[in-house]
Amino acid sequence: xxxxxxxxxxxxxxxxxxxxxxxxxxxxxxxxxxxxxxxxxxxxxxxxxxxxxxxxxxxxxxxxxxxxxxxxxxxxxxxxxxxxxxxxxxxxxxxxxxxxxxxxxxxxxxxxxxxxxxxxxx
Amino acid sequence: xxxxxxxxxxxxxxxxxxxxxxxxxxxxxxxxxxxxxxxxxxxxxxxxxxxxxxxxxxxxxxxxxxxxxxxxxxxxxxxxxxxxxxxxxxxxxxxxxxxxxxxxxxx
Numbered sequence: 190x191x192x193x194x195x196x197x198x199x200x201x202x203x204x205x206x207x208x209x210x211x212x213x214x215x216x217x218x219x220x221x222x223x224x225x226x227x228x229x230x231x232x233x234x235x236x237x238x239x240x241x242x243x244x245x246x247x248x249x250x251x252x253x254x255x256x257x258x259x260x261x262x263x264x265x266x267x268x269x270x271x272x273x274x275x276x277x278x279x280x281x282x283x284x285x286x287x288x289x290x291x292x293x294x295x296x297x298x299x300x301x302x303x304x305x306x307x308x309x310x311x
Numbered sequence: 312x313x314x315x316x317x318x319x320x321x322x323x324x325x326x327x328x329x330x331x332x333x334x335x336x337x338x339x340x341x342x343x344x345x346x347x348x349x350x351x352x353x354x355x356x357x358x359x360x361x362x363x364x365x366x367x368x369x370x371x372x373x374x375x376x377x378x379x380x381x382x383x384x385x386x387x388x389x390x391x392x393x394x395x396x397x398x399x400x401x402x403x404x405x406x407x408x409x410x411x412x413x414x415x416x417x418x
Binding site: 224226233234235236239250251252253286288290294295296297298299301302303304 | 312342343345347349354355356357360361364366396398400402405406407408409410411412
């Protein structure tokens with residue numbers, strides 16, 4: 190079964206850090222382009238960033254609100270995607286989803302995790 | 312950055328109705344347009360990719376059309392399980408952008 194499972198969410202103070210993980214199974218993770226998408230309470234979906242497969246260069250791209258504060262990385266040996274979040278702000282409060290970006294689906298986001306909740310509050 | 316604008320932001324309809332949601336990109340994105348359905352408390356689900364291709368397992372009452380800057384999602388005959396929020400998303404360039412969502416409610 191194709192599956193993504195996020196973990197690592199929680200309550201953190203403004204200015205703090207948190208690392209989210211996304212464990213993948215059921216597909217060849219090393220070939221996958223992976224993204225993080227977030228959703229603030231009661232709001233719409235917001236793309237956070239993406240990492241390509243190492244075969245395709247392993248490069249990352251980020252949304253403007255998180256650039257310089259968030260870092261996406263991957264460990265293909267552990268089939269795991271990470272989101273390191275530093276200098277957190279209250280506006281980073283959201284459910285964070287990891288998802289696949291599939292080339293043959295015109296980069297549609299096919300598989301999604303269940304989400305992990307990050308709350309930034311003093 | 313490419314901006315995605317959906318309309319309407321909310322819509323009331325009845326079971327059996329035909330419904331159309333529109334999405335406009337701020338510049339041409341060819342057919343790099345995807346549609347997602349999200350139900351409360353759940354992750355989004357990919358419905359349509361490449362503007363008009365139905366994702367595997369998605370009922371045929373869902374269809375998409377358009378290219379360039381203007382796109383539509385149509386549900387031909389609403390079913391009770393279709394009441395949800397729908398998002399368009401461009402995959403032409405980064406940053407990937409989502410529309411603001413269309414909440415489809417029961418009339």
